[in-house]
Amino acid sequence: MLRSSKLRSAELTRDGQSVGEVLDVLFDDRNSQVRYLAVDIGTWREGHKILVPPAALAPAGRDDGMLVDTPRLETTLDQAQLEQCPSTAVDRPVSRQHEIELYERMGWQPYWLGIPMAAPGPVWTPAAPAPAVPETVRDDLHHEADPHLRSTNEIEGYYIHATDGDIGHVEDLLIDPARWIVSHFVIDTKNWWPGTKVVVPTSKIAAIDWAERTLAVEVDRAWIKSQPVFDETWRGA
Structure with a gap:
C-alpha cells in the first residue's frame, strides 16, 4: 500500500537514475482510479511539470498489503518520451486536451471513449494499438x-x-499499487476521539463537496470508531 502523503516528494527513476519528483496524485472522483502522477522533472528541465499515468510505471509497493514508507517509482519512459508528456499546472484542473495529447503521443488507449486501459505491468507496453480519436470527439x-x-x-x-x-x-489516502486505486481514507478523529486515526474504505463515501471541502460517508460515527486503527503496522486487505 502507498500513502499519498509519502508519494509526494517520492523519486521517479529510470534505470535507477532520478528523472523527477512526484508533486501530486490525481484521481477520478467517480471510481477512485488514479489517473496521473504530477511530476516535476526540473532536475533536467527547470520548472517543468508533467503528467505520468500509471500505465507508464513499473509495479510499486508491496503485494502483502503492508505500507511502504519510502516509495520509489520506476518508469520505462525515456527522456524524450517524458518531454513529450503534456506539462500541467498542479493547482488547477487538468484539461481533456492534455489527456488527448498524451494518449496520442504514447499510443495508449483513450479510456474516456469507454475502452479499458491496459493493466499495470512490469514494463510499459500498450495492450493493443490505440484507436484514433474521432474528429467530432476531439473537437x-x-x-x-x-x-x-x-x-x-x-x-x-x-x-x-x-x-x-x-x-x-481526511489525514491521508491509501493507494493500492496493483490496481492504482485509492482504496481507503485515513481519518483523524482527534477532535471527537482524541489521539486516534482510523481507516475507512472509499466504498463508504456517499458524496464529496469540493466547494465546502467536506466528505460525507454513509455510516455513523460509531461505525467509524469501530474501524481499524491506523499506524505503521496497518495491513490492507
Missing part, C-alpha cells in the same frame, strides 16, 4: 476541463460528515 473534448480529476493534495484536510454528525478530517 468536443479539445478545451473541456475534466471536473472529475481530483488532487490528493486537495482532499487532505476535508472534514468528514457521518450520518449522525462530524467526526474528523
